Amino acid sequence: MKRTKRERQTALKESINENPFVTDEELSAEFDVSVQTIRLDRMELSIPELRERIKHVAVRTFEDEVKSLPIDEVIGEIIDIELDEKAISIFDVKPEHVFQRNQIARGHHLFAQANSLAVAIMNEDLALTVKSELQFLRPVKAGQRIVAKATVIDRQPEKNRAFVKVVSTVDQVTVFIGTFEMYRMTEQSEGEAG
Amino acid sequence: MKRTKRERQTALKESINENPFVTDEELSAEFDVSVQTIRLDRMELSIPELRERIKHVAVRTFEDEVKSLPIDEVIGEIIDIELDEKAISIFDVKPEHVFQRNQIARGHHLFAQANSLAVAIMNEDLALTVKSELQFLRPVKAGQRIVAKATVIDRQPEKNRAFVKVVSTVDQVTVFIGTFEMYRMTEQSEGEAG
DNA sequence: CCCGCTATTAGCACTTGGTACTAATATCAG
DNA sequence: CTGATATTAGTACCAAGTGCTAATAGCGGG
Numbered sequence A, B: 001m002k003r004t005k006r007e008r009q010t011a012l013k014e015s016i017n018e019n020p021f022v023t024d025e026e027l028s029a030e031f032d033v034s035v036q037t038i039r040l041d042r043m044e045l046s047i048p049e050l051r052e053r054i055k056h057v058a059v060r061t062f063e064d065e066v067k068s069l070p071i072d073e074v075i076g077e078i079i080d081i082e083l084d085e086k087a088i089s090i091f092d093v094k095p096e097h098v099f100q101r102n103q104i105a106r107g108h109h110l111f112a113q114a115n116s117l118a119v120a121i122m123n124e125d126l127a128l129t130v131k132s133e134l135q136f137l138r139p140v141k142a143g144q145r146i147v148a149k150a151t152v153i154d155r156q157p158e159k160n161r162a163f164v165k166v167v168s169t170v171d172q173v174t175v176f177i178g179t180f181e182m183y184r185m186t187e188q189s190e191g192e193a194g
Numbered sequence C: 001c002c003c004g005c006t007a008t009t010a011g012c013a014c015t016t017g018g019t020a021c022t023a024a025t026a027t028c029a030g
Numbered sequence D: 001c002t003g004a005t006a007t008t009a010g011t012a013c014c015a016a017g018t019g020c021t022a023a024t025a026g027c028g029g030g
Helices: A005-018 A024-031 A035-044 A050-073 A107-121 B005-018 B024-031 B035-044 B050-073 B107-121
Strands: A077-082 A086-092 A127-136 A145-156 A161-170 A173-184 B077-082 B086-092 B127-136 B145-156 B161-170 B173-184
Touching: A005 A024, A005 A035, A024 A035, A050 B050, A077 A107, A086 A107, A107 A127, A107 A145, A107 A161, A107 A173, A107 B107, A107 B127, A127 B107, A145 A173, B005 B024, B005 B035, B024 B035, B077 B107, B086 B107, B107 B127, B107 B145, B107 B161, B107 B173, B145 B173
Parallel strands: none
Antiparallel strands: A077 A086, A086 A145, A127 A173, A127 B127, A145 A161, A161 A173, B077 B086, B086 B145, B127 B173, B145 B161, B161 B173
16 A cells, blocks of 8 residues: 555656556556546646557657768867867767766767868868877766867878867866877778778 | 559658658658558557557667666776776777778767776776876777777875776777876866866 | 459448546545 | 635547558450
């Protein structure tokens, strides 16, 4: 026997959250109350009906699928670029980018933003990373916005190489520094993997 | 006027595939036939009804989400691990991991595999990357399997530091080498971001 | 021109998982 | 005991179907 209405509604919310595919009837059995009570509860909590819940999940997926491909091409959003000179991108850290335990952004996302900016700054169709040195200076948490600034610091055209330095900040505080040795592909595919 | 039944059914299949959220009524308008005809078509093509279609999309997401969290937690699949000593993971490069133009894997995926392996090898709940040096030696293409081997090469317990070297190979050929300076978090959250 | 065949359309009963609403009953507090 | 709140019951109705039967349309052959 569940006690109060409040308790039941809290549990109900959780239960539906955990499994949006549950019907009112199943819930009524779970909480040992009538279907009508479940419905009243859902109304008070403004939880939509089963089919609407499923639809929302489905729509979300569907949109995610459509969106995720282009987003993957450049990690973060480039807001300014001067080819072969400098470039800036921003990246908003969301819950899916952090470790569950401590909410700290996983390193590869910082790297990904910096590396794709380094690729983008190269005034060439195909640029690959050859070497890289990274410093993770401060943890970044979900909700923060990372601003990455890339600068070409050296050019070696005869060797098809360029050196790019990327400094990432959150609220003007430097959180990451990376240097990238980039290779300009001409017609071959030798050199590296990134 | 659409011509044959065959043509209509082909178009129908495509239309539903593109937008699973369409009702029979909307389809009947689109193809200028009766709702019943649409239903007969769906039966012949064994296309389930709207609500079932939506459910499938939703279930897929849901399962993906449940799966993707652990998957995201470690990039690649760990196949062997001796904490504080060495670890091995594999990562299958899929089309979504490569540049469209040249099919070469983007650097941050190689980094992500190596970095998460370095995090995993640390015999501690919370480990963060402080510094890193990377060499991308050869391009990796879609369809290839990257085997990453991580080894702890130095320990500095007094400074909460450990140094991990990761060598990634494809068919026994080294494609990537990375060294990671790792920080063991005790109770603070200072140090870095990955 | 009618026969046979497929394709299409129509109509009805029924299903799920609800909403919206009304009304009765239970429970508990003052 | 009275009132307020909570719960249950019951009805009509809806969307988007399934399942089934039956009527009709169109066309090709003989």
